[in-house]
Each structure stands twice: as structure tokens, then as C-alpha cells.
Amino acid sequence: GTWNPKLVERYGEIMGAMAKEMDVAGWYAPGVNIHRTPFGGRNYEFYSEDGTLSGIMAVSAIKGAAKHGVYAYIKHFALYDGNAKMVSVWSNEQAIREIYLKPFEMGVKDAHTHALMVAWNYLGVKWVGECGNLLNTVLRDEWGFHGAVITDAVVSPWYMDGNLAIRTGGTKMLAFNITNEFYRDLNSVGTVTAMRNAAHGTLYALANSFAVTRAVAVPKWVKTTYAVDAVVAIILVAWEICAIRKYRKAKKEDEDTEQ
Numbered sequence: 001g002t003w004n005p006k007l008v009e010r011y012g013e014i015m016g017a018m019a020k021e022m023d024v025a026g027w028y029a030p031g032v033n034i035h036r037t038p039f040g041g042r043n044y045e046f047y048s049e050d051g052t053l054s055g056i057m058a059v060s061a062i063k064g065a066a067k068h069g070v071y072a073y074i075k076h077f078a079l080y081d082g083n084a085k086m087v088s089v090w091s092n093e094q095a096i097r098e099i100y101l102k103p104f105e106m107g108v109k110d111a112h113t114h115a116l117m118v119a120w121n122y123l124g125v126k127w128v129g130e131c132g133n134l135l136n137t138v139l140r141d142e143w144g145f146h147g148a149v150i151t152d153a154v155v156s157p158w159y160m161d162g163n164l165a166i167r168t169g170g171t172k173m174l175a176f177n178i179t180n181e182f183y184r185d186l187n188s189v190g191t192v193t194a195m196r197n198a199a200h201g202t203l204y205a206l207a208n209s210f211a212v213t214r215a216v217a218v219p220k221w222v223k224t225t226y227a228v229d230a231v232v233a234i235i236l237v238a239w240e241i242c243a244i245r246k247y248r249k250a251k252k253e254d255e256d257t258e259q
Contacts, residue, residue, distance in 0.1 A: 005060040012064020019070045025211040028073045030061045032103035033080045041082025051099040055106030062111035069210025074107040076119035085156055088122040114147035114205040135169025148205040150174050166194040171201035
């Protein structure tokens with residue numbers, strides 16, 4: 001049926017297998033945002049208007065992909081409606097926790113997802129990608145999440161601020177043209193610490209994927225270096241053996257002469 005967890009898990013397995021064949025360790029899915037309105041621009045990507053039902057489906061998809069060592073970027077965190085960029089969403093904490101955050105919480109706690117994608121929208125007057133209450137207080141501190149947190153596509157870099165994102169729980173920017181302007185004061189202790197934490201989250205997700213066990217082709221220059229090292233080592237060993245034999249022969253001749 002439509003709401004069949006086993007069927008969704010099988011779908012996750014297929015996506016995981018395909019991703020692995022493509023040598024891709026991360027999957028930008030599943031989408032678990034709530035159908036708040038029939039006019040939602042991306043409702044077709046999301047499961048339901050019910051947080052728990054969405055969570056059950058997401059857990060199955062995440063577990064399926066994980067069977068092939070592929071981690072799922074459950075998205076879009078949080079209260080995302082559709083294609084709108086800077087729409088400000090207003091709600092209360094009870095509704096947010098019981099409805100809109102519920103599938104994300106289930107994905108983290110029940111499926112142990114190691115990746116998450118944040119949304120374009122604002123929560124109140126703040127972009128969710130720089131909302132420490134979401135990315136640190138709830139996601140990391142309360143739910144125990146340790147992995148990668150990537151932005152949605154950076155189509156409006158003037159409000160999707162990487163400098164703030166890495167200081168509030170983000171780890172990566174989904175962008176094609178990132179400059180140092182995104183990360184100001186690169187020599188400051190605060191920036192270095194934030195970037196170190198961001199790197200930790202990204203590497204944690206990779207360490208829990210097939211990326212650490214896949215066969216990696218060795219570049220030709222590395223093979224050449226190994227070959228040269230081997231030849232040099234053989235020459236050195238041969239030279240050492242000759243030197244030792246020469247020394248022993250000379251020593252024996254000296255002993256015979258003394259006798």
C-alpha cells in the first residue's frame with residue numbers, strides 16, 4: 001500500500017545501491033516536510049500532513065539506504081513549505097515539536113541518520129540555517145546528532161550566511177562558488193573552532209558510510225613514486241651488502257697477513 005514501511009525501506013535500498021554504484025555516499029533525501037497547504041510547491045516530495053506518519057516513512061527509507069553504507073540528508077530542516085526562499089514561518093513551540101520536527105527527530109533517533117539539510121525559509125525573523133536553537137540546542141544537544149548539516153542550494157548568498165551557519169551548527173554550504181567572504185576573520189580563534197567543528201560533523205558522516213571502505217584507484221604518480229622508492233631501496237640494500245662483504249674480506253686478509 002501507499003503507507004507501507006517495508007516498501008519504502010526497499011525503495012531506500014534501491015536508492016542506496018544506485019548511489020553506491022555511482023560512488024556517491026550521500027543521498028539528498030528523504031523530504032519530510034509537512035503538507036501545511038495544498039499550494040505547497042514541493043508537496044510531491046514530502047510524505048504527509050502528519051508528522052508521525054512522515055517520520056515512519058522516513059525511518060524506513062533511511063534504514064534502507066544505510067544497508068549500502070549511504071547516509072541520507074533528511075530535509076528540509078525545518079518548517080519548509082515549498083520553493084519560496086525567504087518566507088517567514090511563524091508557529092509555537094508545541095506545534096513545532098509535535099508536528100514539524102517530529103519526522104526529523106524520528107530520523108535521528110530511530111534511524112540514526114548522520115546527515116541533514118536545512119531549508120531556505122526563515123523561522124520568525126531568522127534563517128533556519130543560522131538558528132542555533134534548531135541546529136544546536138534541539139538537533140545536537142537534545143537529539144544527540146553528530147553528523148553533517150548542509151544548506152539547501154545557496155541561491156541567495158546575501159542571506160544564507162556561511163559565517164553564521166558554521167557558528168550555529170552547520171557544516172557545509174551547498175554552493176558552486178564559495179569565496180572567503182563567506183568565512184570572515186579566518187585567523188580568529190572563533191572561526192577556526194567553528195570550522196573545526198564543521199569539519200568534524202562532515203567527517204563523522206563520511207566515517208559512517210561506505211566511503212571509508214570503498215576501493216580507491218591509486219593515481220599514476222603515486223604508483224611511480226612507489227616504484228622509484230622500491231628501486232632505490234633495492235640499490236641501497238645491494239650497496240650495503242657489497243660494503244659488508246668488502247669489509248669482511250678486507251678484515252680476513254688483514255688477519256691472514258698478521259698470522
